Amino acid sequence: MTNHKEWEILSYFNKEIECMDRSELDALIDERIRYTVKYAAENSLFYKKWFKEKNIDPAEIQSHEDLLHLPIISGKTIRENQPPVTDQFGFKTAEWKDVFTIHETSGTSGTPKSFFLTWKDWERYAEKYSRSFVSQGFGEGDRTIVCASYGMNVGANTMTLAARNIGMAIIPEGKCTFPTRIMDSYKPTSIVASTFKLIRLANRMKAEGMEPTESSIQRLVIGGESFAEETREYVSELWGCDVFNNYGSTEGTMCGECTDLSGLHVPEDFVHLDVYDPHMERFVDDGECGRIVLTTLLPVGEKCGNLLLNYDTEDTTVVVSRDKCACGRTHMKIMNPQREAETFWIAGNPFNRVDIEKGVFQRENMEYLTGEYEAFIYGGDDEGTSTLRISMECVDPNRYDSKLIEGNFLNSFFKFKSSLESAYLNDSLEIIFNYVGPKELEFYHIKGRPKRIVDRR
Numbered sequence: 001m002t003n004h005k006e007w008e009i010l011s012y013f014n015k016e017i018e019c020m021d022r023s024e025l026d027a028l029i030d031e032r033i034r035y036t037v038k039y040a041a042e043n044s045l046f047y048k049k050w051f052k053e054k055n056i057d058p059a060e061i062q063s064h065e066d067l068l069h070l071p072i073i074s075g076k077t078i079r080e081n082q083p084p085v086t087d088q089f090g091f092k093t094a095e096w097k098d099v100f101t102i103h104e105t106s107g108t109s110g111t112p113k114s115f116f117l118t119w120k121d122w123e124r125y126a127e128k129y130s131r132s133f134v135s136q137g138f139g140e141g142d143r144t145i146v147c148a149s150y151g152m153n154v155g156a157n158t159m160t161l162a163a164r165n166i167g168m169a170i171i172p173e174g175k176c177t178f179p180t181r182i183m184d185s186y187k188p189t190s191i192v193a194s195t196f197k198l199i200r201l202a203n204r205m206k207a208e209g210m211e212p213t214e215s216s217i218q219r220l221v222i223g224g225e226s227f228a229e230e231t232r233e234y235v236s237e238l239w240g241c242d243v244f245n246n247y248g249s250t251e252g253t254m255c256g257e258c259t260d261l262s263g264l265h266v267p268e269d270f271v272h273l274d275v276y277d278p279h280m281e282r283f284v285d286d287g288e289c290g291r292i293v294l295t296t297l298l299p300v301g302e303k304c305g306n307l308l309l310n311y312d313t314e315d316t317t318v319v320v321s322r323d324k325c326a327c328g329r330t331h332m333k334i335m336n337p338q339r340e341a342e343t344f345w346i347a348g349n350p351f352n353r354v355d356i357e358k359g360v361f362q363r364e365n366m367e368y369l370t371g372e373y374e375a376f377i378y379g380g381d382d383e384g385t386s387t388l389r390i391s392m393e394c395v396d397p398n399r400y401d402s403k404l405i406e407g408n409f410l411n412s413f414f415k416f417k418s419s420l421e422s423a424y425l426n427d428s429l430e431i432i433f434n435y436v437g438p439k440e441l442e443f444y445h446i447k448g449r450p451k452r453i454v455d456r457r
Contacts, residue, residue, distance in 0.1 A: 046090035116305035129162035132256025140167035147193035213240030263333030397437035
C-alpha cells in the first residue's frame with residue numbers, strides 16, 4: 001500500500017488495485033467470487049440451506065456469469081431470515097466473538113435489516129471510501145464536516161475511518177444545522193451532505209453575511225441520494241467549487257466519482273455489481289438501464305460478518321464504461337443510481353423523482369425558486385385523467401415568472417419522455433403548477449425526511 005506522500009502525488013489510495021489491467025481485475029473478481037460463494041455455503045445458515053435444497057454444488061460457481069444460477073436476495077429475504085421471524089440471523093457469517101459492531105437499516109419499509117461487521121469489514125469499508133476521497137482530491141490537512149448520522153447506519157463512521165487513512169480531519173456534526181461559526185472557526189475544506197442541506201446551509205450563511213463562494217470550502221460531496229445534474233450545477237454555483245457524488249449503503253456499495261466527473265467508480269475487487277433486466281432474469285448490456293444487484297467479494301482467506309450474494313438494491317443505473325478512466329483508474333463507472341421506490345407510473349409510462357427535480361432546477365427557474373419542491377399524483381385509470389401537481393417554493397411568492405418556469409419544466413420533463421408528452425397532449429395527463437412562499441410546502445409540517453413525491457391515487 002502506498003504512503004501518504006505517494007497518495008498526494010499520484011492521487012491514488014491503492015494504485016496497484018485501482019489501476020489494475022482489466023484482464024487481471026476480471027481474474028481477481030472471479031477468484032473472489034469462487035471463495036466468497038464457498039465461504040457463504042460454509043458460514044451462512046441461509047446459503048447452507050439454499051444450496052442443499054437446490055442441489056447446487058457451490059464449487060460450480062466459477063465466474064460472475066454463474067451468479068445467474070443463484071437466487072436474487074431482497075430486503076424482504078433478509079427480514080424473513082432474522083428475528084422476530086426466525087430465531088437466528090440467516091445472513092450472519094461470523095461467530096459472535098468476531099463481530100465488532102451491529103447495524104440496522106432505517107426500517108422505512110418494515111422491520112430494519114440487521115448487519116454484522118467484523119473489524120476487517122470496517123477496514124474494507126474504509127478503504128472503499130478512502131479511494132473515493134483521494135480520487136476527489138482529498139488529502140492530508142483537509143478538514144471535512146460530515147452531515148450524516150452517526151448511529152446504526154454505517155456511512156458517517158466509514159467516512160471517519162477513511163479520513164484516518166488519508167490524514168484528514170473530520171468535524172462530525174451529524175446534521176447540517178450546525179452554527180455557521182464552525183465555518184469561521186475551523187475553516188473546513190469540504191462538507192459531506194445532501195444537496196438540499198447544502199443549499200439551505202448556503203442560504204443561511206448568506207443571510208448571516210457570509211458568502212459561500214468566499215469560504216474555505218474547496219469541494220463538496222453529496223451522499224445518500226440520487227439527484228439531477230441541474231441540482232449539482234446549482235449547488236456548485238452556490239459554493240463556487242466542484243461537487244462530487246458518492247453512492248453507499250450498509251450493504252457495502254460505496255462507489256464514488258473521481259475528478260473526471262464522468263461516472264461513479266465501483267470498487268470491483270470488494271463488491272461485484274451486476275445490472276439486471278426488469279424481470280431479474282439476465283444481465284443487461286453496458287449502456288442499458290437496469291436494476292443494481294450486489295455481491296460481497298471477500299479476499300481469499302478473509303472473513304466477514306455479513307455476506308450477500310445477488311442482493312437486489314432496488315436501485316437502477318447504467319454502466320457507463322469499463323475502460324480506463326482519464327484519472328487512470330480501471331474500475332467500472334456507473335451513472336448516478338436512482339431509487340426504484342421513487343419511480344412512478346402515469347398512463348403506462350414511468351418517471352422518477354429525479355425527472356421532477358431536473359425540471360425544477362432549470363437554471364433560469366432558480367432566479368425565482370429556492371429549489372424546494374413536492375409533487376402529488378391524483379386520479380388514475382378509473383377517472384380517465386391522472387393529475388401531477390407540482391408545488392415549488394419561491395424566494396418571493398409575489399415575484400416569479402410562471403410562464404418561464406413552467407415552459408422550462410415541461411421542456412425538461414418531456415425531453416426524453418415522448419410517451420408522457422403524448423399523454424399530456426391528449427389530456428390523459430394533467431400537470432398543475434403551484435407556487436408557495438418559504439416554509440409553506442406540506443413536508444415542512446411533517447416530521448422526518450421530506451417525501452418529494454406522494455402518490456394519492
